[in-house]
Amino acid sequence: MRKIEITDVSLRDGIQSLLATRVRTEDMLDIVEILDKCGFYSLEVWGGATFDVCLRFLKEDPWERLRKFKERAKNTKLEMLLRGQNLVGYRHYPDDVVEAFVKKAYDNGIEVFRIFDALNDTRNLRKAIETAKKVGAIVKGVLSYTISPVHTVEYYVEIARQLVDMGIDIISIKDQAGILSPKVSYELVKALKSEFPKYPVHLHTQTSANLAEMAQLKGIEAGADMIDTAFYSLSSQTSHPAGEIMIYVLREFGYQVDVDEKLYQKAGDLFVQVRKKYKKFDVLPPYPDVxxxxxxxxxxxxxxxxxxxxxxxxxxxxxxxxxxxxxxxxxxxxxxxxxxxxxxxxxxxxxxxxxxxxxxxxxxxxxxxxxxxxxxxxxxxxxxxxxxxxxxxxxxxxxxxxxLLEPELERIREEAIKAGAKSEEDVLSYALFPLVAKEFFEWREKGEPYVPELEEKEEKRENIPVEFVITVH
Amino acid sequence: MRKIEITDVSLRDGIQSLLATRVRTEDMLDIVEILDKCGFYSLEVWGGATFDVCLRFLKEDPWERLRKFKERAKNTKLEMLLRGQNLVGYRHYPDDVVEAFVKKAYDNGIEVFRIFDALNDTRNLRKAIETAKKVGAIVKGVLSYTISPVHTVEYYVEIARQLVDMGIDIISIKDQAGILSPKVSYELVKALKSEFPKYPVHLHTQTSANLAEMAQLKGIEAGADMIDTAFYSLSSQTSHPAGEIMIYVLREFGYQVDVDEKLYQKAGDLFVQVRKKYKKFDVLPPYPDVxxxxxxxxxxxxxxxxxxxxxxxxxxxxxxxxxxxxxxxxxxxxxxxxxxxxxxxxxxxxxxxxxxxxxxxxxxxxxxxxxxxxxxxxxxxxxxxxxxxxxxxxxxxxxxxxxLLEPELERIREEAIKAGAKSEEDVLSYALFPLVAKEFFEWREKGEPYVPELEEKEEKRENIPVEFVITVH
Ligand SMILES: [Co+2]
Ligand SMILES: [Co+2]
Structure with missing residues (x-):
């Protein structure tokens, strides 16, 4: 009986995909505690857009969020999504910043790093992978999936080879657009398992076009070992397959899944109310993007x-x-x-x-x-x-x-401290987002209460930096 | 290359599942014209709750709706869902009413009858099947799927055998609750194709629990010949798989699907606006029911x-x-x-x-x-x-x-005419829903304009008769 491992991504990718990352830490802590008892391989709770949005919109220290999560996750590894040399920002950072960031993420509780580059240029992953391995973390080396004449199965096998050579632990397919079809999923996983039989293959598939469940099922038939899911009330639309359903389906087919699906559903039940609180950001259509x-x-x-x-x-x-x-x-x-x-x-x-x-x-x-x-x-x-x-x-x-980039950290540290940084974590926040971090430090200094703007008129989605903004030069 | 036939169910099951059947005929006619050109096996546009809701809430003559659809569907067969001896109502009608209803449905444009009974008691299907076959229609004989210790694959093969003996053309699996798993779908279809190799097997699966796409895919791997889909903007939630997606997936696997998926998507695009108009009834959560x-x-x-x-x-x-x-x-x-x-x-x-x-x-x-x-x-x-x-x-x-039921039609005809029936179709409307039909005839007589109540406060779902109402006796 083959065992399938599941990572729950509700609190990072789920809230990023469905609620513009705007859910506050206090609304997630009880859920982390439940998820921690379910039996997941890991919980993806950090990285991606969460870092920026914490500082910019929620007036939360992302590092503190991570530590609070870690306190509640006593049994399960915490995972983050890292944009390679971009870390959790939108530009390339020099190696000293990358190294310091990965180390601090690990120190504060991240044990699994899922690391990708938009262009699949593995040179943009090398520093992050090396550092994560050096501190003793587990690395999912990512293949960013897309469709084009050059993005063939052979192409991805070659990228995987480069990642394996860099020392990753898990080969991870990332279908951010939700376009990985069940047929390609089958063929891609088959090829990867045949070339790298000792490496677990992990499937991260977005449900945007309702292909994700089928892609996971066919990928598992081809030998995939790990999948990402969300609990039902943060699943579907542009998020991920509902874990409760995948567990049911996989067990019926005879796979072993050691996740307590009833407890998982309880986390989902709990989030139903939280989701209502953030309805301002809950604006996606309920049907797939075809x-x-x-x-x-x-x-x-x-x-x-x-x-x-x-x-x-x-x-x-x-x-x-x-x-x-x-x-x-x-x-x-x-x-x-x-x-x-x-x-x-x-x-x-x-x-x-x-x-x-x-x-x-x-x-x-x-x-x-x-x-x-x-x-x-x-x-x-x-x-x-x-x-x-x-x-x-x-x-x-x-x-x-x-x-091509000079080291930055030493120079920035001084600047950051002037701006209000109180810790090495603060210095890194500043290194990544100087203006946003400075504003956050100043707000923190004043000690004013945070007033969430949940009932306000629908905010234009363009204001969210993780989205697509056209700047006419 | 195996050919898979598709029936679009958007305008019957789609609007019934997602918009409480409240969409008016005028908002569907352009879409029927597009769907008619797509290359579907059939269009399910009538039956189920549409008949009752037309008369009761929309002040529309359901027979007239059918004729208008038929005018626009020049190339594609129209299909209806029939509740066996219940027809489109909620009690058993005597045989004379069943016979007259099926004939008139055929006369007004229905060429394919999908006939089911909640208990899978095929005696409740016999009269409708016989009549549909007699007038020359195509019959999908339905297996109502559920999960229980007695609802085994063998059980359904036996029901299918009874239906085949009654002269149906197509064996049709109906998963109204969305609980048909991909594994059972595979096994059930496999058994049916092996027992009845000459009969096409048809799969109707609700997406309520996000199992439907996987169930269709595995069912087709096992030999299923026909599936039901909706265009994207009436797909998913408690409706059906988006056809655009299933076409894409099936073609990749090498199946022949002769549906113009771009035109199909145009129908979906057109309905996006219509759906906004009926937002009052658009109240389901965007995530699956696990x-x-x-x-x-x-x-x-x-x-x-x-x-x-x-x-x-x-x-x-x-x-x-x-x-x-x-x-x-x-x-x-x-x-x-x-x-x-x-x-x-x-x-x-x-x-x-x-x-x-x-x-x-x-x-x-x-x-x-x-x-x-x-x-x-x-x-x-x-x-x-x-x-x-x-x-x-x-x-x-x-x-x-x-x-156990006496013939009713002759007695009712007189009563119906007194109530305002102008045609044999009116008499049947009255035979099925006497009070509602009478009210409709009176309203029609007065010639008052219909004012849709679209902007009103959310109506209690209990008022919709197709839903579950508890009456304390
Ligand atoms: Co994702
Ligand atoms: Co249905």
Missing amino acids: GVLLHQIPGGMITNFISQLREQGMEEKLPDVLEEVVRVREDLGYPPLVTPTSQIVGSQAFLNVLHGERYKVVTKEVKDYVKGLYGRPPAPIKEEVLRKVLGDEEPLYHIRPAD | GVLLHQIPGGMITNFISQLREQGMEEKLPDVLEEVVRVREDLGYPPLVTPTSQIVGSQAFLNVLHGERYKVVTKEVKDYVKGLYGRPPAPIKEEVLRKVLGDEEPLYHIRPAD
Whole structure:
């Protein structure tokens, strides 16, 4: 009887996917205690957008949140999602910051690091993986899944090989857009298990297009060992499969799953009330995004285009923009449309349509991308576009992007302390988000109570930094 | 390459599952025209609760709706869901009414009849099947799926055999509660295809617990030929799998599906706006009902219990009532919890808890049920309960329930005409729902405009007759 391990991702990816990450720590502590008793492999409770949103919107210290979670999770490992060299931010940080951040995350309670890079450029993962292994953590090395002519099973096997060589413990497939079909899931897992028989394969699949349950089932038939789920009241829509259901299905098929599904459902029951409290942020339609299967463009990106186009009085241009997104993505070597590449591709497509001429105006981000400052594109950039953007300049794909960055931490520490940092954790918060952290320190100093704005008029989703924002330069 | 046929059920089961059947004909006509061009096997657009709700709440003639649909569906067969001897009502009608109704449904445009009985007592299907076959229609003979010690694969093969002997064209599995797991789906379809290799097997699975997509996929792996889907904006929650997604998945696996998925998505896009118009009825949570897997009680029934218990100031009794539902269902021979057996079991469980003694008070419906007036229970009723309910009376399981009913149509025709019936279709509306039909005829006579109450305060779901209503006798 094969055993399937489950990680619950409700309190990180669930609240990020469904409630714009706006749920406060106090509303999660009882649930952590229940989840801790269920028998999960781990609980993903930190990383992704939670760090930024804690500081920026919730006026919470993300490090303190982690410690509070850790206090309540006595039996189960805590896990975080780490954006490789971007950590939990939106740019590349130098190696000294990466090293210090991973160490402090471990010190404060993270035992499993799920580490990805939007471009699958493993050079952007190396420092984080090395550090996590050095401190004694478990590393899930991630394959960021997307669909394109270059993103074949062979491509992912090659990326997995590089990650295995870096010392990861688990090969982890990450389908952020929810486009991993059951057939590809089967084939991909099969290939990975055959190439790396000693490595557990882990499946993280978003339910955005209702493919996720089928993809997990077929992936497990092919040999996958671990899956990510959420309890029912934070499952589905753009979140993840409901664990209660997957447990039922898998047990029927004869797999061993050592999770107490009744207790898990209790956590879900408890969150039903919490979810009502945050209804202001609960704005997604209850049905699947099927467009993403036709053109690979996630629904959230489209919603954003609509509001951007409306501002310019150009709503009728939406089909043109969507077509242009597909073309720009192709021009740029088929990056997966995930933070930050969704912004890079989206803004440029928008400008190309706005100006009626492709690449007449080019964003700074596209210039940096084409230059190689984000890493190596999955496929070569179209020569014509490369020349138009860089002129005579040569791209720097042979250089690991972080090798171009000077160490920052020593310089920043002084600045951070001036801004109000009281601990090494504060210094790291400042290193990642200087303005936001400074504001938070000042607010903390004043000791004013936090007033959540839960009943206010629906906030524009554009204000949330993890979303797609078009800046016209 | 195996071909999979798809029936779209959006405009019947989709609106019934998600919008309390309240969508008006005028909001569906453009969509029928699009769906007609997609290449479906059939469109399920009539039957179930639509007939009653048209007359009762929408002040629409259901027959006229059907004719309008038929005008727009030039290429695709129209289908209806028929509750066997209950037709589209909530009691057994005599054979003459059944015969006349099926004929008129066919005359007005229905070419495919999907016919079920809550108890799987095929004697309740015989008259409808015979008549549909006689007029030249296609019949999907339904197996009402539920979970119990008696509802085994062998049990369903035996029911299928009886239906095949009655002359059905297609064996149809109906999972109204959304509890058909992928494993059972596989085994059930496998057995049916092996016993009846010449018969297409059709899968109708509700997404209530997010099992439906997996159940369809595994069912098709086992040989199923036909599935039911909805376009994306009427899919999921307690509805059905999104067809756009199933088409994508099935084609990848090499099945032939001759449906234009882009056109299908256009129908879904169009309905996004319509759905907003009916937001008053759009009240289901966006996440799956996982409780149904633990105790077989659909979420809708539980919601109803909560409001009934609240009225009695007995909210804390909910766990007792749910346990009692499980016991009463067992006592009564494990009927599937679907109209009308969900009401029968639910009301009795409620009374048993209310009075603190089991079967101290027994509803008329339970008496009739135990007596055999609804048909033969799936398993024998517990002797002790049978005696307590019937006393010395003997049950009538050897008699087909409708054989106890006198012909009604001739008598009713006169009454109906007095009430305002202008056609044989009107007479049938009156035969099924005399009071509601009379009110409708009177309203039609006056020629007053219909004012939809879309913006009003949320209506209590108990007022909808298709739902579970507890009547304390
Ligand atoms: Co995710
Ligand atoms: Co249905």
